[in-house]
Amino acid sequence: MLIRELGERDASAYYALRLEGLEREPRAFGSDADSFRGTPLDAVGERLRASDNVFTLGAFDDxxxxxxxxxxxxxxxxxxxxxxxxxxxxREDARGRGVANALLGELIRRARQISGVEQLHLAVSVTQTAARRLYDAHGFVVYGVEPRALKVHGEYVDEEWRALRLA
Ligand SMILES: CC(C)(COP(=O)(O)OP(=O)(O)OC[C@H]1O[C@@H](n2cnc3c(N)ncnc32)[C@H](O)[C@@H]1OP(=O)(O)O)[C@@H](O)C(=O)NCCC(=O)NCCS
Structure with missing residues (x-):
């Protein structure tokens, strides 16, 4: 498996995987598939263009x-x-083989090298058991729970807010 930073040339592969995630796991993400579907590929590529403050990592299998x-x-x-x-x-058929562990490990490693970045934050829906265990394993501590953070097909979903101190 290869982990690398994505760039503009990865826009269509990223678009397809991101859309799959939004469609299959609506409770996992604050963004919604319908809005993302309307995003032009150029705009997706733009977001992947190298910048000081934002990067996206991808894991490649074959x-x-x-x-x-x-x-x-x-x-x-x-x-x-x-x-x-x-x-x-x-992606579902790639789960349970350490892909997320490797991605998050690499993100944390890179974050530690960026001068002045002291802590990482994320929000995870309480429905996402695997993700919560993944974040536990990497040391992200829950500092709050937002009740009814998302409303998905009429059902409320609470989100945990978590942080990892890098320093
Ligand atoms: C969460 C997710 C990214 C994990 O990806 P993955 O590549 O299968 O995870 P890994 O194989 O690297 O496993 C990493 C850790 O996650 C946890 N985990 C993974 N699959 C799990 C499962 N089915 N049940 C419980 N915990 C699980 C474990 O703690 C595991 O570490 P361990 O193997 O040392 O016990 C994947 O299940 C996914 O995409 N879920 C839907 C989207 C989502 O919830 N994203 C989070 C948004 S905040």
């Missing part, structure tokens, strides 16, 4: 993109010490 996650640093003078982890998703 050349096929099977897992993704995005790092986004806050940009405000008072919030630049924080960064967020978004969009952790592994």
């Amino acid at each position: 050349g096929r993109l099977v897992g993704i996650t995005t790092f986004a640093r806050e940009t405000g003078a008072k919030t630049r010490h924080k960064a967020n982890v978004f969009g952790v998703y592994v």
Whole structure:
């Protein structure tokens, strides 16, 4: 398995996997599939273009993109010490083989190398048992629960807010 940063040339593979995640796991993500479906491929490529504060990692199995996650640093003078982890998703047929572990491990390793980034934050729906265990294993501590954070097909879903101190 290869883990590398995605760029504009990966836009269509990323688009397909991200859309699959939003469609199959609506409780896992704050974004919704219908809105994402309307995003032009150019805009997806733009988001993948290298920048100081944002990067997306992909996991490749035999050349096929099977897992993704995005790092986004806050940009405000008072919030630049924080960064967020978004969009952790592994294709169903690639699960249970350490793909997410490798992706998150690499994201954390890179985050530690960015000067001034002190903590990582994320939100995870309480329905996502595998993801919660993954974040436990990497040391993300729950610091709050947002009741009814999402409303998915008329059902409310609570989200845990978690942080990992890097320093
Ligand atoms: C969560 C997810 C990314 C895990 O991907 P994966 O590649 O299968 O995970 P890994 O094989 O690397 O396993 C990492 C850890 O996750 C946990 N885990 C994975 N699959 C699990 C399962 N079926 N049940 C419980 N815990 C599980 C375990 O703690 C595991 O570590 P361990 O093997 O040392 O016990 C994947 O299940 C997924 O895409 N889920 C839907 C989307 C989602 O919930 N994303 C999170 C958004 S915040």
